[in-house]
Amino acid sequence: MRTVLVTGPGGAGTSTVAAATALAAARAGARALLVTADPPPGLTADETPGLTVRTLDSAGVFQDRAAELQQRLSAVFELLGASPLDPEEFTELPGSREFALLHALGGTDGHDVVVADLPPVDSAVRLLALPEQLRRYLSRLLPPERQAARALRPMLAQLAGVPMPAEWLYQTAARWDAELAAVNTVIESAATTVRLVVEPGPRAAAAVRAARTGLALFGYRVESLTANRLLPTGSADPFLAALSGQQQKHLKALYEEFGADGVPVRELPHLGRDPHGPDDLAALGGPELAVGPLPDTPADQPWSVEDRLAAEGQLVWRLPLPGATRDTLDLVRRGDEVVVDAGRFRRIMRLPSALRRCTVTGAALRDGALQVRFTPDPALWPQ
Structure with missing residues (x-):
C-alpha cells in the first residue's frame, strides 16, 4: 500500500492537491482512499469509481473515546460519589481533529493508495511524531517489567500499604500502545512519502525549508514539491504579468534548492477560481499528480x-x-x-x-x- 501525506504552509491549497492526488490514483485504476477533514466541494465517491472519501468525524471519535474512558473509571466515580457525564455533555476538545486523523490512518487496509490531507506543516510534523512520543510516555509510566508483575500486585499493595494500579489501566495502556503502533507502521513505512505543497512567494522558501528539516528529523521522506496556483506567463495585463514574474522568480529558487537534492518540483496552474468537482481537480494536472512507485534510490536512513x-x-x-x-x-x-x-x-x-x-x-x-x-x-x- 502506498501512502501519500500531503502538507504545506497554511493556505497553500493542500486539501485541493490531496483530493486531486487521490482522484488521479483512482482514475489510474487504483483503489484510492482520501482522508480529509475538508473534502473539496463536488467531489463524491459516487462520481469517481475506485475512490473512497473518508471525512474525519473528530467529534464522534472524541465522544466514543471519552465514553469508553468514563466507563472504565466507573468504579472510581462510585468510590468518590461522583456522577458520570451524560453522552451529550461530552464537548469536543482542541486537538481532537488531529487525534481523529491518526485514528483514521491506523485503519486504511484494503486500499492501494491512501492520500492523507494533513494540517499545515508545523502541526503536521508534530502530529506525525505524536505516536512515537506517546508510546515513549507509556513505556516510561507503565514499563513492561511492571506489567509482568501483575500477579504480585495484591501482595505488593499489602506490603507497601498503597494501592497498586488497577488491571484496567494496564489493559488500556496496552490497547493504546497497539493502536499507536499500527499508526506508526503506516507513517514509518518505506512506502509512505510526503508531498509538500507551496504557493511560490516571498515566504515560500523559508517555510518549506523549515518543513524539510522537521520532516527529516523524524525520518519522513519528501517525495516531491508541488508549486500550486501558478499564474500564466506572458499576460498582456501589466498587473498579472508582474505577479507572474514574481511567482516565476520564487519558483526558480525552489527548483534550485530542491532540484539540487533530487526532489522533483511539480507545477499546478491557477484555474482562476476555486476547484469544484472532479473535472476541475483533474484539470490541475492529473499526470503531474499521479502516484507512482517509489524512487529507485533509497532514502537516507536517519540515525x-x-x-x-x-x-x-x-x-x-x-x-x-x-x-x-x-x-x-x-x-x-x-x-x-x-x-x-x-x-x-x-x-x-x-x-x-x-x-x-x-x-x-x-x-x-x-x-x-x-x-x-x-x-x-x-x-x-x-x-
Missing part, C-alpha cells in the same frame, strides 16, 4: 552509525537534516537518549547500544547532515 574505529578511534552518528543551519541546531545527551532540537522541532531518541558505551566528543553540520562523534568509554567498551 545511521558509521564505524571509524580502525582509522580514527570513533563512531560517527549521522542524521540527514536538509535545510538546517548551525544556529538552529542543538543536541544534548541525557543518559541513553539524545535530545535533538532542529529549529522549531524536537526529537528524543534512544541511542543504539554501541553508542551508549561511548562519550560524545564533538558534533558538526556537514553536507546537510548532523554528524556527532562518539569515542568508546574504556570503562564500558570491551577490549
Whole structure:
C-alpha cells in the first residue's frame, strides 16, 4: 500500500492537491482512499469509481473515546460519589481533529493508495511524531517489567500499604500502545512519502525549508514539491504579468534548492477560481499528480552509525537534516537518549547500544547532515 501525506504552509491549497492526488490514483485504476477533514466541494465517491472519501468525524471519535474512558473509571466515580457525564455533555476538545486523523490512518487496509490531507506543516510534523512520543510516555509510566508483575500486585499493595494500579489501566495502556503502533507502521513505512505543497512567494522558501528539516528529523521522506496556483506567463495585463514574474522568480529558487537534492518540483496552474468537482481537480494536472512507485534510490536512513574505529578511534552518528543551519541546531545527551532540537522541532531518541558505551566528543553540520562523534568509554567498551 502506498501512502501519500500531503502538507504545506497554511493556505497553500493542500486539501485541493490531496483530493486531486487521490482522484488521479483512482482514475489510474487504483483503489484510492482520501482522508480529509475538508473534502473539496463536488467531489463524491459516487462520481469517481475506485475512490473512497473518508471525512474525519473528530467529534464522534472524541465522544466514543471519552465514553469508553468514563466507563472504565466507573468504579472510581462510585468510590468518590461522583456522577458520570451524560453522552451529550461530552464537548469536543482542541486537538481532537488531529487525534481523529491518526485514528483514521491506523485503519486504511484494503486500499492501494491512501492520500492523507494533513494540517499545515508545523502541526503536521508534530502530529506525525505524536505516536512515537506517546508510546515513549507509556513505556516510561507503565514499563513492561511492571506489567509482568501483575500477579504480585495484591501482595505488593499489602506490603507497601498503597494501592497498586488497577488491571484496567494496564489493559488500556496496552490497547493504546497497539493502536499507536499500527499508526506508526503506516507513517514509518518505506512506502509512505510526503508531498509538500507551496504557493511560490516571498515566504515560500523559508517555510518549506523549515518543513524539510522537521520532516527529516523524524525520518519522513519528501517525495516531491508541488508549486500550486501558478499564474500564466506572458499576460498582456501589466498587473498579472508582474505577479507572474514574481511567482516565476520564487519558483526558480525552489527548483534550485530542491532540484539540487533530487526532489522533483511539480507545477499546478491557477484555474482562476476555486476547484469544484472532479473535472476541475483533474484539470490541475492529473499526470503531474499521479502516484507512482517509489524512487529507485533509497532514502537516507536517519540515525545511521558509521564505524571509524580502525582509522580514527570513533563512531560517527549521522542524521540527514536538509535545510538546517548551525544556529538552529542543538543536541544534548541525557543518559541513553539524545535530545535533538532542529529549529522549531524536537526529537528524543534512544541511542543504539554501541553508542551508549561511548562519550560524545564533538558534533558538526556537514553536507546537510548532523554528524556527532562518539569515542568508546574504556570503562564500558570491551577490549
